[in-house]
Amino acid sequence: MILRLLGRAGWRWVDGRLRAAEITRTALAKVFPDHWTFMLGEIALYSFVTLVATGVFLSFFFVPSTAETIYGGSYAPLHGASLSAAYASAVELSFDVRGGLLFRQVHHWSALIFLGAIAAHACRIFFTGAFRKPREINWLVGVTLLLTSLANGFVGYSLLDDLLSGTGLRIGYSIALSVPVVGSWAAFLLFGGEFPGDLIISRLYGLHVLLLPALIATLIAAHMAILIRQKHTHFPGPGRRDSNVVGSKMWPTYAFRSLALLSGVLAVTFGLGGLAQINPVWIWGPFKPANATTPGQPDFYMGWVEGMIRLFPAAEFRVFGYLVPSPFLPAVALPLLMVLVMYAWPWLDRLVTGDRGRHHVDARVRDRPGRTAVGAWAVAQTGLLLFAASDDLIARWLKAPVEDVVAVLRIAVLAVPPVIGAVAYVLARALRAHPESRLMTLEPRYVGEALGLSRARPPRRPAPGRLGHRPDVPAEDAPRVAEAGGRHAG
Known part of the structure; x- marks a missing residue:
């Protein structure tokens, strides 16, 4: 009392x-909003929380140093070997620290889920037009968050000083050197000398545990603050306007749903960490500059860059007397161009569509066939480049020369994405013309109409006494008009 x-x-x-x-x-x-796609951002948030929690635990035992030490831990094949302190502490974390391997693997899996959820969330924002006015600022914050997370993933992946991460770090060093004029100076400054140098691990550690996480946390906070200030978007439907939000209140419905999602994310990541092996550094062995892992691929979030490097022809040229090495175009120029397009996309979309209005209701994917085609093209291109990062494994599985595999992948990367974009454009036009249809029930004649091969027929009127489908309402939402009208809006 x-x-x-x-x-x-x-x-x-x-x-x-x-x-x-x-x-x-x-x-x-x-x-x-109640739609499940709005939970993708929360999956990323809860994965980041898991990353911070497991990272704090790992920081108690990891030694960010390249100083040589004699390994005397439980892993017998490395007994008496001279290893860097970083690699030795990673192996000891895996075999001698109680729960160390679990937390190492949970941390790695959480990083993959975190970046995957951000990418999926960005796709939802793109395809539904949620980047339109007044949310351009949040789009810029989100793109910056994605790039910062990619950088932190690569930095963390490179810390362990095993042969696989060392090979990736050497590729990164070569990419830095390929930048004309400033590349060699930047690489020398970061590595503290010629590769591999003695300072790079400690410098990457500071970036990974202090600077980049603080920046990511700040961007997440800014993203959420802008979201709260501008309120959520929502999909078209009964009672949903640009002036309201239809869905569940924070308390108790959404709070319990969000807590359930947090429990699910923790269950999945710890389940993967305990049951699915990832990055077994003791198998790769310590990094030695004279060696390289093959076959070996980076994590998926860097695979598209690796794919471009592997597929792009070796082309060197000079500009104003300065040599531009072959890695520059696929590893620096093209990714930079893609990033600039992502940053500028809200204004490019406005320029093409002429849409300058304020939007709080998302567009359906079918509503903008051009945007849908561009998005499908980009997703297909990224997926194929990620696939191309495994060209050596593909050659081994197919028992074919790797040169032939590279030649086929070059053609596929150039030819397949435009075809997929064109198919997406036609399907979106057909679905937009017949809003009562869904992708799996779309009649072939509607596709013919979108292609101009047959004349469009007027849509059938609903039978008397039946609830008709509004053009902007998904078929499954039509029976819920009365229910949605009575839900909380604010």
């Missing part, structure tokens, strides 16, 4: 100075 009274008095004291009750009531009454 006394504790309860003290708690009430303390709460009133805080509320009298911060108006916490008003802020809390407003926060608990906030409405969130």
Whole structure:
């Protein structure tokens, strides 16, 4: 009883100075859309929380140094070997620290889920047009968050000083050297001398555990603050307008759903960490500059760059007397061009469509066939480049010369994505013309109409007494008009 009274008095004291009750009531009454795709961003958030928690544990045992040490841990094949302190501590984490291997693998799997969720979330934003005015700023924040997370993933992957990560780091060093004029200076400054240098691990460690996580956390906070200020978008449907949000209140419905998602993310990542082996550094062995892992591929989030490097022809040329080495175009110029297009996309989309209005209702994927075609093209291109990063494995599986595999992949990367984009464009046009249809039930004659091979027929009128489908409402949402109209909106 006394504790309860003290708690009430303390709460009133805080509320009298911060108006916490008003802020809390407003926060608990906030409405969130119900569609499952809006949870992709939360999966990324909870994966980042898992990354921070497991990273703190790992930092107690990892030694970010290239100083030589004699290994005396439990892994017998390395007994008495002279290893870098970073690699030796990674092996000891895996075999001698209680729970160390579990936390190492959970950390790695969480990084993959984190980046995968960000990429999937970005695709949802792109295909539904949620980047349109007034959300251009949040699109820029999201793209920066994606790039920062990619950088931190590569830095963390390179810390362990095993043969696989060392090979990747050497590729990164070569890419830096390929930048004309400033490349050699930048590489020398970062590595503290010629590759591999003695300072790179400690410098990457500072980036991985301090600077980049702080930047990621700041970007996440900014992303969420802008989201709260501008409110969520939502999909077209009954009662959904640019002036409201239809869905579930923060408390209790959405809060319990979000907590369930957090439990699910933790269950999946710890399940993978305990059951699915990933990055077994003791198998790769310590990094030695004279050796390289083959066949070996980076994690998927860097695979598209690796694929471009492997497929791009070796082409060197000079500009104003400066040599431009062959890695520059596939590893620097083309990725930079892709990043610039991503940053500029809200304005490019506005330039093409002429749409300058403010939008809080998302577009359906079928509503903008051109945007859908570009997105399908980009996703297909990235997927094929990721596939090309395994050309040596493909050659081994097919028992074919790797040169032939590279030749076929070059053709596929150039030819297949435009075809996929064209198919997506035709299907989107057909679905837009017949809003009562879904992709799996789309009639072939509707595709013919989109291709101009047959004349369009007027849509059938709904039978008397039946609920007709609104053009902007998915078929499965039509029976819920009365229900949605009575839900919370704000």
